[in-house]
Amino acid sequence: MSQIEHLPSLEKKGEPRWRRYLSDSAMAVIGSLLITTIIYTLHFYPSIPNISLAYLLVVLVLASTRGLYAAVLSALVAFFSFDFFLVPPLYTFTIARPEEWVALFVFLATAIITGQLASALHQRAEQASRQARETRILYELVRATNDEEELERQLSVVVHAVVDVFSSWGVRDCAILLPNEGGKLIIRASAKRTEERPALSPDEKATASWVMKQAQTVELHDVSLALQRATGFSPRAVVRSSTSTLPVRRYVRMIPLKIGAKTVGVLRLQLEDDPRLFTHEKSLGIDWDRTNPDTTFFWTFLDQATSIIERARLRSESLQIELLQRTDALRAALLSSVSHDLRTPLSSIKAAASSLLQEDVQWDEEARRSFAVAIENEADRLNRLVGNLLDMSRIEGGALKPEKEWYPVDELIHDVLGHMQTQLQDRTVVTDLPEDMPPVELDYLQIDQVLTNLLENAVRYTPPETPIEI
Numbered sequence: 001m002s003q004i005e006h007l008p009s010l011e012k013k014g015e016p017r018w019r020r021y022l023s024d025s026a027m028a029v030i031g032s033l034l035i036t037t038i039i040y041t042l043h044f045y046p047s048i049p050n051i052s053l054a055y056l057l058v059v060l061v062l063a064s065t066r067g068l069y070a071a072v073l074s075a076l077v078a079f080f081s082f083d084f085f086l087v088p089p090l091y092t093f094t095i096a097r098p099e100e101w102v103a104l105f106v107f108l109a110t111a112i113i114t115g116q117l118a119s120a121l122h123q124r125a126e127q128a129s130r131q132a133r134e135t136r137i138l139y140e141l142v143r144a145t146n147d148e149e150e151l152e153r154q155l156s157v158v159v160h161a162v163v164d165v166f167s168s169w170g171v172r173d174c175a176i177l178l179p180n181e182g183g184k185l186i187i188r189a190s191a192k193r194t195e196e197r198p199a200l201s202p203d204e205k206a207t208a209s210w211v212m213k214q215a216q217t218v219e220l221h222d223v224s225l226a227l228q229r230a231t232g233f234s235p236r237a238v239v240r241s242s243t244s245t246l247p248v249r250r251y252v253r254m255i256p257l258k259i260g261a262k263t264v265g266v267l268r269l270q271l272e273d274d275p276r277l278f279t280h281e282k283s284l285g286i287d288w289d290r291t292n293p294d295t296t297f298f299w300t301f302l303d304q305a306t307s308i309i310e311r312a313r314l315r316s317e318s319l320q321i322e323l324l325q326r327t328d329a330l331r332a333a334l335l336s337s338v339s340h341d342l343r344t345p346l347s348s349i350k351a352a353a354s355s356l357l358q359e360d361v362q363w364d365e366e367a368r369r370s371f372a373v374a375i376e377n378e379a380d381r382l383n384r385l386v387g388n389l390l391d392m393s394r395i396e397g398g399a400l401k402p403e404k405e406w407y408p409v410d411e412l413i414h415d416v417l418g419h420m421q422t423q424l425q426d427r428t429v430v431t432d433l434p435e436d437m438p439p440v441e442l443d444y445l446q447i448d449q450v451l452t453n454l455l456e457n458a459v460r461y462t463p464p465e466t467p468i469e470i
Helices: 017-042 051-065 068-085 098-147 151-169 202-214 296-357 365-397 409-419 444-461
Strands: 171-179 185-190 218-220 249-259 262-273 405-407 440-442
Touching: 017 051, 017 068, 051 068, 051 098, 068 098, 098 151, 098 296, 151 171, 151 185, 151 296, 171 296, 185 202, 185 262, 202 218, 202 249, 202 262, 249 296, 262 296, 296 365, 365 444, 405 409, 409 440, 409 444, 440 444
Parallel strands: none
Antiparallel strands: 171 185, 171 262, 218 249, 249 262, 405 440
């Protein structure tokens, strides 16, 4: 995770709405009354007819820092305070001259329009800054995941990034669950170290399976907190109890990782929810909330994780296809070679049997025995070739299981040399075996076949005058 340790966390927009409105109102009222006090104390009006433009400073500052509400409230307070304290008759909201009415309403309209424009510019600047920050985070995330080749490492980058970036939104842990070969969901990556990972409870496993099948987001939380909910999705189980007297609650949210209509995994988020704050984690990961601009960036993270899983699956399928193609090519070459090897002993058996059946030739006893020995040896060779083919089929099907038992290797080698005397009669065989060679746990028939194949290849593919050393 050293590649993305510097990823910044998104800003926390967790200030309560009432507190924000209260602070905005206080600043708007105090700012406008402060300007009114200065004008009133220093008698700037009516000696400076356009002194009301000083209120625009407060309106612009509030619009650029706090937003449209504070700017409009400041303009209204400035309008009424200017009329009450500075426009004759004083200390009343009545205005004697019509031009004063026009001037005040022009000021009010100017202040509101100026505040609205400044607020819009401030929002666009904040949006541009946020988009630039999100773009850089996504770039770092994509770069870090592309630097890793293994799926586990790529998913580890994603879950750590989710916790780092969305920690201000209440995310405390993140894990990705993927189905294994048997279809059971297991944790493939977690932001916590292996020894710190909590084991999934039976409720979590059952709920994760439900999320995988139904492709719907589910929360797991306290019973006392689950009685009154109207968020559009229903809790399926209860996990992880927390003391209800604490203001901060921890709960788990299961989110399906989908590509189109297909669900490829489940994202497990552990969240902290402070009911005193209006925080984003209340809607983080909810299906119907994908269009919310505040959580769109989170869905981008999930899409990145989903694309990684899908690329790994496609890569695995591509490797499997390539392996099958190579296996087919190897099988075709092997069958071509074996078909030639099968014809050789069949031809020898056919020739020896035909010779024995010739009625016009009188074979002596030694010749007849030679033909019978040839038929027997070639039949044994043919039996070994057929056995090799059957073993190859059993190996591919996973049915060939070794039956191991302790046996001396030197005796096994001498047994092989004994039943291959006919093939080795024209070759020099040199054996160099230690006298204290201990027994080895092996499958006698399979190792006998391996040594036989090796010696047959040595006889067939080496010059006749060279010795064979064992």
